[in-house]
Amino acid sequence: MDLTSKVLKGDVLSAARLIRCLEDEIEGATEELEKLYTHTGQAHVIGITGAPGVGKSTILACLIGNFRKMGKTVGVVAVDPSSPFSGGAILGDRVRMQAYSGDSNVFIRSLASRGWKGGLSRATMSTVHVMDAMGKDLIMVEAVGSGQADIDIARISDTVVLVLNPGAGDEVQMMKAGILEAADIFAINKSDMPGADLLKLSLDAMLALSAKEAQTSFWKPPVIMAEAIGKKGIDEIAEAILKHKEHLGESDELAKRRQERARLELAWAVEDFVKIHLEGMDQEYLAQLVDNLAQRKNNPRSVARNIIAMISSGGRDGFFAHRTAEDA
Amino acid sequence: MDLTSKVLKGDVLSAARLIRCLEDEIEGATEELEKLYTHTGQAHVIGITGAPGVGKSTILACLIGNFRKMGKTVGVVAVDPSSPFSGGAILGDRVRMQAYSGDSNVFIRSLASRGWKGGLSRATMSTVHVMDAMGKDLIMVEAVGSGQADIDIARISDTVVLVLNPGAGDEVQMMKAGILEAADIFAINKSDMPGADLLKLSLDAMLALSAKEAQTSFWKPPVIMAEAIGKKGIDEIAEAILKHKEHLGESDELAKRRQERARLELAWAVEDFVKIHLEGMDQEYLAQLVDNLAQRKNNPRSVARNIIAMISSGGRDGFFAHRTAEDA
Numbered sequence: 001m002d003l004t005s006k007v008l009k010g011d012v013l014s015a016a017r018l019i020r021c022l023e024d025e026i027e028g029a030t031e032e033l034e035k036l037y038t039h040t041g042q043a044h045v046i047g048i049t050g051a052p053g054v055g056k057s058t059i060l061a062c063l064i065g066n067f068r069k070m071g072k073t074v075g076v077v078a079v080d081p082s083s084p085f086s087g088g089a090i091l092g093d094r095v096r097m098q099a100y101s102g103d104s105n106v107f108i109r110s111l112a113s114r115g116w117k118g119g120l121s122r123a124t125m126s127t128v129h130v131m132d133a134m135g136k137d138l139i140m141v142e143a144v145g146s147g148q149a150d151i152d153i154a155r156i157s158d159t160v161v162l163v164l165n166p167g168a169g170d171e172v173q174m175m176k177a178g179i180l181e182a183a184d185i186f187a188i189n190k191s192d193m194p195g196a197d198l199l200k201l202s203l204d205a206m207l208a209l210s211a212k213e214a215q216t217s218f219w220k221p222p223v224i225m226a227e228a229i230g231k232k233g234i235d236e237i238a239e240a241i242l243k244h245k246e247h248l249g250e251s252d253e254l255a256k257r258r259q260e261r262a263r264l265e266l267a268w269a270v271e272d273f274v275k276i277h278l279e280g281m282d283q284e285y286l287a288q289l290v291d292n293l294a295q296r297k298n299n300p301r302s303v304a305r306n307i308i309a310m311i312s313s314g315g316r317d318g319f320f321a322h323r324t325a326e327d328a
Numbered sequence: 329m330d331l332t333s334k335v336l337k338g339d340v341l342s343a344a345r346l347i348r349c350l351e352d353e354i355e356g357a358t359e360e361l362e363k364l365y366t367h368t369g370q371a372h373v374i375g376i377t378g379a380p381g382v383g384k385s386t387i388l389a390c391l392i393g394n395f396r397k398m399g400k401t402v403g404v405v406a407v408d409p410s411s412p413f414s415g416g417a418i419l420g421d422r423v424r425m426q427a428y429s430g431d432s433n434v435f436i437r438s439l440a441s442r443g444w445k446g447g448l449s450r451a452t453m454s455t456v457h458v459m460d461a462m463g464k465d466l467i468m469v470e471a472v473g474s475g476q477a478d479i480d481i482a483r484i485s486d487t488v489v490l491v492l493n494p495g496a497g498d499e500v501q502m503m504k505a506g507i508l509e510a511a512d513i514f515a516i517n518k519s520d521m522p523g524a525d526l527l528k529l530s531l532d533a534m535l536a537l538s539a540k541e542a543q544t545s546f547w548k549p550p551v552i553m554a555e556a557i558g559k560k561g562i563d564e565i566a567e568a569i570l571k572h573k574e575h576l577g578e579s580d581e582l583a584k585r586r587q588e589r590a591r592l593e594l595a596w597a598v599e600d601f602v603k604i605h606l607e608g609m610d611q612e613y614l615a616q617l618v619d620n621l622a623q624r625k626n627n628p629r630s631v632a633r634n635i636i637a638m639i640s641s642g643g644r645d646g647f648f649a650h651r652t653a654e655d656a
Contacts, residue, residue, distance in 0.1 A: 030629070034627045034629050034630070035627075037624065037627035037628070038624045038625070038626070038627060039624070040624060041622075041623075041624045255622070258622040259618055259619065259622045261622070262618045262619075262621035262622040262628075263618045263621075265621065265628045266617065266618060266621060266628050266631055266632060266635075267606065268628070269628035269629050269631065269632035270602055270606065270632040270635055270636065271599070271602070272629075272632070273629065273632045273633060273636055274598055274599070274602055274636065278595065278598065289594065290587055290590045290591045290594060291587065291590075293590035293591075293593065293594060294369075294583070294586040294587045294589070294590040295369075296365065296366045296367070296368060296369045297366070298366070299362045299363075299365035299366060300365070300590075300593040300594050300596070300597035301358070301362050301597050301600075301601065302362070303594055303597065304594060304597035304598040304600070304601040305601060307594075307598055308598065308601055308602065308636065308639060308640045309640040311636060311640070312636045312637040312639070312640035312641070313640070
């Protein structure tokens with residue numbers, strides 16, 4: 001049986017191997033992912049974002065328990081390098097994780113920042129696809145808490161949970177960065193700390209304002225008080241996620257989000273296609289083109305135009321030295 | 329007379345207009361730049377990098393005076409948003425600048441970080457090309473002092489001057505980031521501060537080590553003590569720049585650097601070409617392709633392959649709704 005069929009049957013070792021091969025850019029790995037792609041799109045993808053230390057991992061660890069009790073299969077992609085899933089562990093979370101180490105219905109992978117030339121977003125998307133193809137019902141992605149990464153994760157998630165802490169004062173920064181707008185569910189973790197009520201008030205006020213602006217969307221993001229360390233609020237977060245999933249399915253919002261994601265993936269694929277073919281071009285000929293440019297016999301745009309023409313006809317006339325086989 | 333001919337005659341207003349049009353992505357601006365390209369490659373491009381506050385602008389302002397005295401025409405591209413050239417002025421530098429405001433042989437432009445969708449490196453390169461086509465002998469690029477930007481500027485410069493301060497302890501960070509290796513000339517500014525001799529010693533030691541490794545290059549980067557505010561060391565820096573220029577011409581290093589740059593520009597042009605055509609594609613058809621992806625009827629790689637084929641034949645069969653004229 002080949003790798004694709006094994007992954008589709010949910011085989012953990014094959015999935016882990018494919019993810020590793022994608023990470024190491026082993027030849028053929030992208031083709032395997034290509035074959036899996038038409039089997040994906042079933043899983044619900046949940047992005048968990050927030051500043052470092054805010055309690056994302058603890059909430060995520062608790063949520064696994066909730067979803068498992070409901071009989072759901074779960075995938076976890078940890079992008080945060082300091083996440084306990086990635087080894088940079090907080091003891092409590094590590095203990096919580098170990099509860100699932102023997103559960104074949106929970107598949108956890110962390111993405112190292114090494115490798116993945118295409119950037120972490122693409123790597124995350126690829127890993128999500130593999131888990132999706134494995135048949136995981138819910139896939140949680142823990143994002144590193146920096147502005148751009150938070151927004152990137154929002155682009156590849158169906159439901160975005162933003163974790164905040166009272167008194168941290170991150171709200172204004174986050175509003176500027178467009179992170180608050182991307183959140184579907186707010187979780188105020190460590191809500192026993194002073195300032196929790198004030199934070200909830202200000203979030204509610206902000207949401208009331210933006211609800212008036214965006215009248216097309218009927219989803220009002222809930223603001224949930226949580227103390228993840230004592231499992232307080234976790235049931236509410238799990239419930240809100242499933243409610244949001246339901247809302248997406250009933251409205252046209254799910255189709256819209258998935259289309260945006262497909263558009264993003266297409267743009268990436270076009271970029272990759274060109275890059276791979278440039279690398280695979282007859283290097284002597286390419287050097288000659290570059291030489292002409294360096295001597296100002298031509299301009300970059302004209303040469304680029306010719307190269308695109310060559311790339312698109314490359315598979316046919318054997319112009320390319322490498323990589324033609326995989327495009328045949 | 330058209331814009332291209334005017335820029336080639338050194339007309340300041342036309343050059344300023346073209347740079348502004350490139351920045352605002354006015355239609356036709358890229359085509360003008362394309363026409364100018366074969367007239368470029370004459371100027372010597374000098375990158376001035378270093379951490380913020382290290383004295384880059386002051387050194388640059390002084391160097392203009394030196395080069396003008398030698399009868400050279402000068403272009404300045406300020407990429408640092410806090411640079412006095414960009415308006416974020418330190419009074420002393422502003423006064424120094426004003427000395428050249430009436431000199432038509434000195435052309436100064438600052439790049440705002442707004443606009444320039446392709447990123448600051450491409451914007452800088454385009455601006456350098458315009459100044460080059462104007463006939464400026466020496467073009468100085470002041471780079472914002474962050475790791476990646478420093479290296480990017482090094483990629484588009486013939487000579488890289490790295491400005492350091494004593495006691496700042498940036499050397500280790502810079503060595504890690506590969507910035508020290510990219511420098512052709514070191515200027516220790518504020519060399520009256522404690523630690524200047526120590527910094528010079530450690531740089532000399534490092535250079536002695538790396539000289540053994542890179543035996544093909546015969547250029548030993550000089551380490552120059554400067555106090556730009558008192559114009560100390562400026563003559564030495566100017567001299568070192570011209571000496572390095574001479575060295576490049578005599579060795580095969582200049583041709584090598586220009587080829588690397590041409591390769592970089594070609595990669596950018598290919599990227600831009602694809603991006604522009606994706607944006608200019610029949611949007612209804614593109615939406616249909618995206619829809620197929622969202623419904624998992626196809627995979628991104630296959631669709632990307634088809635799109636590239638369409639892009640390359642686009643100009644001919646009128647498949648594209650927009651932007652076909654400029655590719656005719």
